[in-house]
Amino acid sequence: METLQMPDRNLDYDKNAQQMSKWLWDSVENAGVEWLVMWVSGWVDSAVVSTLSAMSWKALTVLELPIHQNSDEVSRAREHIEWLQENFSNVSSQIVDLTDAYESMLASQYDWTSEDNEYLANVNLRSRLRAAQLYSTGNRKNSLVVWTGNKVEDYWIWFFTKYWDWAVDLSPIGELYKSEVYKLWAQLWINSDILEARPTDWLHPNGATDEDQIWSTYDELEWAMVEYDKWKRIKDFEWRAQEVMEIYSKRHEENAHKMVMPPVFKITE
16 A cells, blocks of 8 residues: 655744744744753653754753653763753753653552553653653743644644643644654754654653654545545545545544643532
8 A cells, every 4th residue: 555644834934933943032022931841851852842942042941841751862862962952052951860750650559450540540651750840940940941842743643641742831843743743853953863763752661752642643544634634534544545545534533632721610609
């Protein structure tokens, strides 16, 4: 079967990079704060967003937030931070190892009802600890927290931990598809090791990548997004296209709760 891939929007990536950086600068000015703060994971989304943030020429603090991290993940993040600091004088960095905090919280947990519940809870705990640290740093530095979510992951299949990925103030690449993030990366001349790394969320001890968890490539998911918006559904396709549409539809519909405010009980007089 042919590769499932969405049409190219032919964006002007140089122009978009300048506009995004200016938007970040304006956001800091309008909020009356002084800094931007974000987490650098060592993958393409955070590399692009941290570079755009540095290009705003507002003071930027980038954090490393390891929790039992593999050495290659840590080294990739560190190399990118070093690249940022070599090229931008407004970038400072801080390493906050959250492993001890994570282990301390695990030690205080109740018994689990199942191993699946335990694994998922532990994975999500890593995410939420990072959110707490980002906002703690942001408060101390009078900063806005910048996030790295792209259109397909964070805004259509909602492939994130609730109360972590959206615990942010600014989302500069939320309108870009994953494939477009890579094209913007090429425009910014970021170090190539990040481009070659398979996307992952830094959460799974077994090293599971995004594709391992989703069972689909990002190119396939982008194709499904376009077809889904045309009101085409599972029955309209065959073979791999049908499988991808099933994956996309299930995640898009079942994860929609992550995008809404909690229900509030209404008092009636």
